[in-house]
Amino acid sequence: MDVRMAPGPTRRGARALGVGLTTSTLAIAVSAAAFAQQPPAAQSPAAVPQQLQLIYSPWMKFCFRRQETNGQQVCFTGEDGKVESDMPVVSAVLIEPEGGAKKTLRVTLPLGMQLPHGTRLIIDQGQPMYAPYTICFGDGCMADYEASEELISNMRKGLWLVIQGFNNQGQGISLFLPLSDFGKTYDGPPSNSRKFEESQK
Numbered sequence: 012m013d014v015r016m017a018p019g020p021t022r023r024g025a026r027a028l029g030v031g032l033t034t035s036t037l038a039i040a041v042s043a044a045a046f047a048q049q050p051p052a053a054q055s056p057a058a059v060p061q062q063l064q065l066i067y068s069p070w071m072k073f074c075f076r077r078q079e080t081n082g083q084q085v086c087f088t089g090e091d092g093k094v095e096s097d098m099p100v101v102s103a104v105l106i107e108p109e110g111g112a113k114k115t116l117r118v119t120l121p122l123g124m125q126l127p128h129g130t131r132l133i134i135d136q137g138q139p140m141y142a143p144y145t146i147c148f149g150d151g152c153m154a155d156y157e158a159s160e161e162l163i164s165n166m167r168k169g170l171w172l173v174i175q176g177f178n179n180q181g182q183g184i185s186l187f188l189p190l191s192d193f194g195k196t197y198d199g200p201p202s203n204s205r206k207f208e209e210s211q212k
Contacts, residue, residue, distance in 0.1 A: 065092035
């Protein structure tokens with residue numbers, strides 16, 4: 012498993028993928044407020060007592076032309092969940108390159124997770140999917156899932172995207188992102204990139 016710590020200057024690049032985790036101390040908060048120890052495949056999110064209250068951003072879509080891909084357009088459709096202090100805890104970003112290239116669903120959990128266990132992804136009560144962590148920035152650790160047409164279709168129809176991992180105490184945690192406006196956002200036009208840049212400032 013190739014898990015690397017990226018140096019400080021690359022943190023801005025991480026935020027460009029919809030990630031804004033700001034401190035490793037957040038892992039302590041997640042550890043103290045771990046919930047949903049049983050896989051959500053066996054129960055609905057509404058039935059799970061959520062001790063860590065999250066505030067969700069709406070799903071947002073941004074498209075950019077990237078120099079490193081010869082001006083090819085790449086679209087990012089993402090959402091995150093934050094605590095009241097505005098620190099993101101969990102995020103998911105669907106990365107869609109122009110021209111039919113492979114799409115990726117990138118999820119991010121805070122630093123302090125146990126890396127060898129990797130991550131699990133569940134939509135409502137569907138079959139869980141597994142992916143190892145691929146890289147850690149100063150803001151959090153990421154895992155990439157192949158965004159097949161089936162996965163995207165399930166996200167369109169789903170209510171909750173459930174992202175699971177193990178915290179530094181070895182406890183399984185499940186973090187939920189609502190999918191209610193994913194389909195409309197994904198199918199709709201991108202937002203103004205200036206709005207995205209201002210939100211990152």
